[in-house]
Amino acid sequence: MAHVWRMIAQRLALGFLTLFVVSLLIFGATELLPGDFAEAILGQSATPETIAAIRRDLGLDLPFHTRYIGWLSNVLQGDFGKSLANQQPVIELISKRLGNTLFLALYAAAMAVPLALILGILAALFRNTVFDRMSNALALTSISFPEFFVAYILILWFAQTGYFPSIVRFSPGIGFGESLYRSFLPALTLTLVVTAHMMRMTRAALINLLASPYIEMARLKGMSPMRVILRHALPNALAPIINVVALNLAYLITGVVVVEVVFVYPGLGQLMVDSVSRRDIPVVQAVALIFASAYVLLNLTADVLSTLSNPRLMHRR
Amino acid sequence: MTKSITRTGLTRRSVLRGATALGAAALILPAGMRAASAEPKKGGILRIGMGSGSTSDSLDPGSWADAYTQVFATSRHNYLTEIDADGALQPEIAESWEASADAATWTFKIRQGVTFHSGKALDAEDVIASINHHRGEDSTSAAKPIVEGITEIKADGSHTVVVTLESGNADFPFIMSDYHLAILPAKDGAIDPASTDGCGAYVLDSFEPGVEARLTRNPNYWKTDRAHFDGIELLPIVDGAARQNALISGQVDVIDRVDLNTVHLLKRAANINVLSVTGSQHYVFPMDSRAAPFSDNNVRMAIKHAVDREELVEKILNGYGTVGNDHPISTANRFHAGDALEQRTYDADKAKWYLKQAGMDSLDIELSVSDAAFGGAVDAGVLMSEKSAAAGINLTVKREPADGYWSNIWMKKPFAASYWGGRPTEDWMFSTAYKSGANWNESFWENARFDQLLAAARSELDNDKRREMYVEMQGLVRDEGSTIIPMFANYVMAHSTAVVTPEKVAPNWTMDGFRVAERWWFA
Numbered sequence: 001m002a003h004v005w006r007m008i009a010q011r012l013a014l015g016f017l018t019l020f021v022v023s024l025l026i027f028g029a030t031e032l033l034p035g036d037f038a039e040a041i042l043g044q045s046a047t048p049e050t051i052a053a054i055r056r057d058l059g060l061d062l063p064f065h066t067r068y069i070g071w072l073s074n075v076l077q078g079d080f081g082k083s084l085a086n087q088q089p090v091i092e093l094i095s096k097r098l099g100n101t102l103f104l105a106l107y108a109a110a111m112a113v114p115l116a117l118i119l120g121i122l123a124a125l126f127r128n129t130v131f132d133r134m135s136n137a138l139a140l141t142s143i144s145f146p147e148f149f150v151a152y153i154l155i156l157w158f159a160q161t162g163y164f165p166s167i168v169r170f171s172p173g174i175g176f177g178e179s180l181y182r183s184f185l186p187a188l189t190l191t192l193v194v195t196a197h198m199m200r201m202t203r204a205a206l207i208n209l210l211a212s213p214y215i216e217m218a219r220l221k222g223m224s225p226m227r228v229i230l231r232h233a234l235p236n237a238l239a240p241i242i243n244v245v246a247l248n249l250a251y252l253i254t255g256v257v258v259v260e261v262v263f264v265y266p267g268l269g270q271l272m273v274d275s276v277s278r279r280d281i282p283v284v285q286a287v288a289l290i291f292a293s294a295y296v297l298l299n300l301t302a303d304v305l306s307t308l309s310n311p312r313l314m315h316r317r
Numbered sequence: 318m319t320k321s322i323t324r325t326g327l328t329r330r331s332v333l334r335g336a337t338a339l340g341a342a343a344l345i346l347p348a349g350m351r352a353a354s355a356e357p358k359k360g361g362i363l364r365i366g367m368g369s370g371s372t373s374d375s376l377d378p379g380s381w382a383d384a385y386t387q388v389f390a391t392s393r394h395n396y397l398t399e400i401d402a403d404g405a406l407q408p409e410i411a412e413s414w415e416a417s418a419d420a421a422t423w424t425f426k427i428r429q430g431v432t433f434h435s436g437k438a439l440d441a442e443d444v445i446a447s448i449n450h451h452r453g454e455d456s457t458s459a460a461k462p463i464v465e466g467i468t469e470i471k472a473d474g475s476h477t478v479v480v481t482l483e484s485g486n487a488d489f490p491f492i493m494s495d496y497h498l499a500i501l502p503a504k505d506g507a508i509d510p511a512s513t514d515g516c517g518a519y520v521l522d523s524f525e526p527g528v529e530a531r532l533t534r535n536p537n538y539w540k541t542d543r544a545h546f547d548g549i550e551l552l553p554i555v556d557g558a559a560r561q562n563a564l565i566s567g568q569v570d571v572i573d574r575v576d577l578n579t580v581h582l583l584k585r586a587a588n589i590n591v592l593s594v595t596g597s598q599h600y601v602f603p604m605d606s607r608a609a610p611f612s613d614n615n616v617r618m619a620i621k622h623a624v625d626r627e628e629l630v631e632k633i634l635n636g637y638g639t640v641g642n643d644h645p646i647s648t649a650n651r652f653h654a655g656d657a658l659e660q661r662t663y664d665a666d667k668a669k670w671y672l673k674q675a676g677m678d679s680l681d682i683e684l685s686v687s688d689a690a691f692g693g694a695v696d697a698g699v700l701m702s703e704k705s706a707a708a709g710i711n712l713t714v715k716r717e718p719a720d721g722y723w724s725n726i727w728m729k730k731p732f733a734a735s736y737w738g739g740r741p742t743e744d745w746m747f748s749t750a751y752k753s754g755a756n757w758n759e760s761f762w763e764n765a766r767f768d769q770l771l772a773a774a775r776s777e778l779d780n781d782k783r784r785e786m787y788v789e790m791q792g793l794v795r796d797e798g799s800t801i802i803p804m805f806a807n808y809v810m811a812h813s814t815a816v817v818t819p820e821k822v823a824p825n826w827t828m829d830g831f832r833v834a835e836r837w838w839f840a
Contacts, residue, residue, distance in 0.1 A: 035724035041373070043382060043723045044735075045459035047756045054457045085373030085380075086526055087511060093372070096525075152558060159566050166562040167366075167554060169529065261556050264563075266528045274371040274527060277720060283372075 003316070004307055008300065015296035022292040023075075023285055027068050030281050036060055037084045037279040058084055071285065081282040083275075090286045093271065098290060100170070101267040104183055105252035108190035113245055116195045120202025120241075125229055127207060136203075139196035151189045151262040158185060167264040186263040190256060194248040201244040205237035239306040246302035254291040361839040362548040363816070365828075366560045368574035370553025372527030377510035378499050379451055379458025384573060384827050385553050387496045389530055392549055392834040393434075394499035394515040397425060397444065398490050400741050400830060402823040404649055406490055410444065410500050410516070411478075420485035420776045425493075427476040431539050433502045434513075434520045441472035446503030448480075450510065460497035462749070462756055485776025487783070488742040496831060518544035518835040527553055532834075545838035564589060564811055571812040571837075573827050577635040577692075583811055592810045593637050596824035597647040597739020597746075599805045600691045602684065602701075603760035605731035606799035610680060611760075617799055619671035619680065623705035625663040626803045632700060633693040637809050641802040644791040645737060645746050648805075649824040652743050652787035658795060668708035679709040682732055686714060689722035690734035691806070698734065728759050735759055736806075741825050743787045744775050751794055760799035767793045815839055 038054035039046055055061040059070075074081055080090040119139070123132045142150060159166035168183050209215060210233060218228050257269030268287055275283035307313045370385030381390055397411040408414075411425040431439040448470055451458040466489075469481040482489060492498075500516060501508040513521040518540070519532035530551040538544050552569060554560040557576035563569045565586050575583060575591060584591050604611035604620070611617055626640040639648070642660055646653050672680060686698040698714035705712045717726045717733075726733055740746040748755060752771055753763040767790055774786040794800070808827040812818070817840045823830035829837065 034721040039724035040721070041380060041382075042459055044727065044757070045382065045462075046724070047462055050457055050459065050461050053455050057455075057457060083373070086375035086377075088526075093526075155562050159562060162566065165568055166566050167552075167559060167568055169552070169568075172523075262559055264552070264554050264556070264559055266525070270527060271372045274373050278371070278373040280373055 001314075004304060004314075007307070008304060011296075011300045011303070015293070015300065018296055019289055019292055022288060023072070024068070026285055026288040027071070027281065028064075030276070030279060030284055031064055033276075033279065035279065037281070040277065040279045041085060067281075071282070075285075080286045083283050084280045085275075085278050085283075090282050093283060094268070094286055094290070097266055097268050097271050100265065101253060101256075101269070103179070104186060104190070104256070104265065104267060105249065107180065107183060107187040108194065108252050109249055111187060112191040112195045112248070113198065115191065116198035116245075117202055117241070119195070120199040121206065121229060121234070123199065123203045124206035124210065124233075125225055127203075132203075135199070139199050142192040143194075143196035147189060147193055147256075147258045148262050150192050151185070151259055154185050154189055155262075168266070169264075170266065183263075183265065186256075186259050186265050189259050189263075190252055194252065198241070198244050198248055202237070202241050205240045206233050209233040209236055235309065238309040242305045242309070243302050246298040250295050250298045253294045357542075357545045357817070357838040358840070359545050359547070359838070361546055362550060363546045363571065363834065363837070363839070364550045364552065364569040365833065366552050366554040366563050366569035366572040368555060368557065368560055368572070370527060370551075370555070374526040375511075376513060376524070378447075378497050378501070378508075379456065379460060379510065381497055382459060384831070385551070387826070387831045388828050388833060389524075389551055390496060390499055391831040392517060392519045392532055392551070393513070393521055394501070394517040395431070396495075396498055396500065397493035399832075400491070400494050400823065400825050402819065402821040402830070404651060404741065404823075404825060406494065409494075410439065411490070411493070414490050416487070416489070416778070418778075420487045420489070420778060421482045423480045423482070423489050424473070425478045425480070425490075427478060428539070429476060431516050432537055433516045434535060435502065437502050437514075439500065439502075439516055440475045441478045442506070443503045443508075444478050444500055445470050445472060446506055446508045447500045448498060449506075450501075450508050451497060458497065460495060463492055463495055463745070464498070484772070486744065487774075487776060487778050488744045491742045492745065494741065496826075519549050522548075529553075540835070543835040546834065549834045561811075564813065567813070570816050571810065571828075571833060573808070573810045575809040575811050577637055577809065580635060580637070580809060588814045589811055590814055592812065592818065592822060593807045594810075594822050594824045594827075595639055595648065595805060595807050596826065597649050597741070597805070598737070598808065598827075599641055599645060599647065599739060599802055600694070600697070600734070600736050601645070601759075602732065602734055602801040602803070603728075604799045604801070606760050606762045608731045610675070610677075610682070611731060611799060613675045614797055615671045615675035616677070616680065618796070619668045619675065619708065620682075620705065620710060621661060621801055622664045622668035622671065623708040623710050624701055624801055624803050625704045626661070627663070628700060628704070629697055629803050633697045634804060634806055637807040639805045639807075641804050642791075643795040643798065643800070643802045645739070645750065645794070645800075645802055646743055646787070646791050647739055647824075649739075650741070650743055650746075652784045654788045654791045657788050658792055661795070663704065665704075665708040668705070668710065672709055677709075679711060681711045681713070683713045683715050683730075685717045685726050685730040685733040687717045687719045687722045687726065687734070689719035690727070691736040694734040697803075728757075738826065743790070744771065747771055747790060747794075748775075751798065751800075762799040764793060764797060812837075 037060060038051040042050060082089055083093055119135050123135050126132050155166045158164045164185050165182055215228060215233060218232050257273055260267045260269045272287045367385040369383035374386050381387055395410050399407045399409040401407045410428055412428045414423055414425045416423050427441055427444060451460040451464050466482045467480055468483050471479055473479050501512055502514050518535055518538050520535050522531040522533055524530045532549040534544055534547055554563055560572045561583055564572045580591060604617060606612055621643055630638045630640055642658055684698050686694045688694055695716055702712040702714050727735055750757045750759060753768050770786045770790050774783050777783050817838050819836055
């Protein structure tokens with residue numbers, strides 16, 4: 001077990017290094033974008049004097065490294081600064097939206113992961129039957145359509161008929177059940193988008209193992225096909241499945257801006273897009289760090305779980 | 318000697334009423350089919366879905382730029398003056414105003430008994446601090462250029478404000494209706510730009526930028542015949558399809574910026590009215606008059622004649638607009654030239670003739686477009702390119718990135734797309750974008766006669782003389798200017814039939830001059 005802890009510690013340290021590099025890259029990339037906050041916020045109404053005044057006010061006229069080091073030292077002290085655009089603390093802007101984003105990601109994952117695993121296992125079990133073909137075809141169809149198209153179709157079927165709301169509004173004081181109801185359509189859209197990947201991976205990993213000699217042995221002993229798959233094949237297929245699940249979870253947190261726009265869902269993606277287009281660097285940086293952390297942590301979790309599920313890695317000599 | 322300018326003095330000339338035939342405020346539905354505008358009823362929460370608004374929106378009046386912040390601001394704030402549905406100026410916080418004979422000194426009487434939401438009584442100091450927020454060396458306000466003409470602003474007693482201008486401006490009270498110039502409470506001579514306090518129709522309950530704003534009716538609002546809703550919920554719904562869906566499924570009551578590609582489908586939906594208002598919003602293609610080949614007026618005239626305006630209105634605006642005559646004054650303005658200037662039409666032969674005058678057989682130009690300039694700008698460029706080919710003009714359409722369009726393309730590339738929300742007065746529009754050396758003179762056009770007329774008309778208080786001058790200026794911009802103005806785009810909104818609009822909806826801005834919250838009501 002000790003080496004697992006060592007791995008976690010090592011990976012966390014590397015994760016921090018990654019975050020540092022990401023922050024530097026994002027800061028530099030925002031710098032490379034044409035125009036800065038002053039020009040973006042004034043748009044067509046910009047005059048040289050007002051642009052200069054905004055730059056002076058917010059310290060945007062300082063050189064790149066001064067601004068970056070200033071930002072970094074504040075962050076190391078836990079201060080993510082204020083949004084350039086509306087002077088609200090970045091933490092305050094982000095916390096509620098992060099909650100919304102995680103809620104939607106977990107909601108979608110809670111539907112997608114079991115669905116994908118069950119479909120994947122059944123598809124492997126009934127390989128090359130009508131069921132296998134149908135579930136593959138449906139999953140591939142839903143992943144092949146662009147997200148907004150899936151979303152519009154769902155809105156046409158479920159929202160225009162009045163079953164579910166087409167835009168998500170979290171009014172103050174609504175209960176958990178009501179939240180689930182209101183965000184059902186975006187969660188369903190995401191479920192349809194991510195299920196195929198996980199299901200196909202589950203199916204492929206299992207089928208791969210089903211050809212190995214020890215499975216044949218199990219079959220020859222007269223075990224039921226279900227038991228062969230769940231008891232003997234699945235534990236050995238866990239590592240790739242865990243990895244693809246982690247990858248999709250990270251996507252659910254970081255890549256859902258299109259779904260957010262279509263359903264007017266107040267998540268992090270929209271905040272990121274607005275902030276980039278206004279060159280609101282403190283917000284862009286903070287959101288980028290959250291996205292990067294999500295990838296680092298989920299990958300770490302996947303690796304730890306794969307290690308735990310694999311006796312050869314757990315009991316190394 | 319002071320000359321009093323009364324409300325009637327500034328009312329739109331009756332001549333222009335005739336111009337409503339051109340669609341000064343044409344509602345799509347025949348009058349009989351509209352919900353009867355009976356006595357307004359109080360009650361209900363109006364939910365508005367706006368096609369703008371983002372997480373970067375701020376409460377600072379100097380930063381308001383899109384319709385979301387503008388409607389939001391107008392719901393909770395008052396201004397010195399208000400433009401009514403006919404384009405005439407009405408008193409708001411200013412009860413009345415007077416100009417000196419040269420129109421360079423303006424005295425505003427401030428209304429007594431108006432209080433802010435916080436309970437503070439409004440006086441001259443608040444007005445002065447609110448205007449000063451946009452002035453001065455350190456101003457970061459987008460409205461700085463429009464108050465630049467003010468040299469001094471001071472109180473004369475607790476309820477009188479005297480404004481001194483650099484030079485006479487007969488339209489100055491109009492400028493005071495600008496959406497940036499909201500009256501906020503002053504503290505130690507300055508306003509707090511992060512304050513939510515105002516003296517308008519609705520009090521802010523909560524505001525989450527990019528998500529929603531909630532307001533409730535101000536129980537102490539001084540206008541007793543306005544603000545009929547119990548509350549307002551203002552939602553940014555940037556995606557056009559999402560906005561329409563929200564209206565169809567009853568999650569909002571009003572939307573703006575109806576997608577013109579699908580408006581005919583929306584009109585079929587039950588219980589929904591589409592509202593289309595011809596205002597001063599226009600789409601333009603400025604040419605850099607300093608750079609060849611646009612420095613030659615013959616080239617500019619050739620290009621102007623090679624644009625099929627009817628087709629642009631038909632295909633880009635889906636019919637929801639009117640053709641432009643290469644000048645920026647709309648039928649909603651007081652001094653629109655009307656029949657005094659002949660409507661320019663597509664004429665390939667004339668375009669060729671002008672090219673020949675310029676000593677050319679053919680012309681190669683590049684047009685920079687992006688949908689950031691206006692929705693459909695790229696398509697408009699392609700249509701123009703098709704049509705101008707017949708006149709020997711090879712117009713290459715270059716699609717530019719929407720991101721950073723206003724800082725990198727507009728006024729940087731010699732020929733680009735742009736738009737104007739329009740201004741309520743001729744002087745304002747001309748001095749913003751057509752005067753020599755103006756900050757936003759996007760075509761860098763300079764014309765001595767035009768500048769001279771502009772200065773003369775500004776301080777002229779005789780409306781007939783002003784009209785003459787403004788018509789001549791429209792002609793100058795049309796025939797010598799360096800901007801193609803092919804179309805005026807309607808403001809197209811939609812609302813559920815439960816919502817009642819006044820008989821006439823204001824054309825000066827979208828959403829009834831941004832005043833939907835205080836002018837409309839539920840049936």
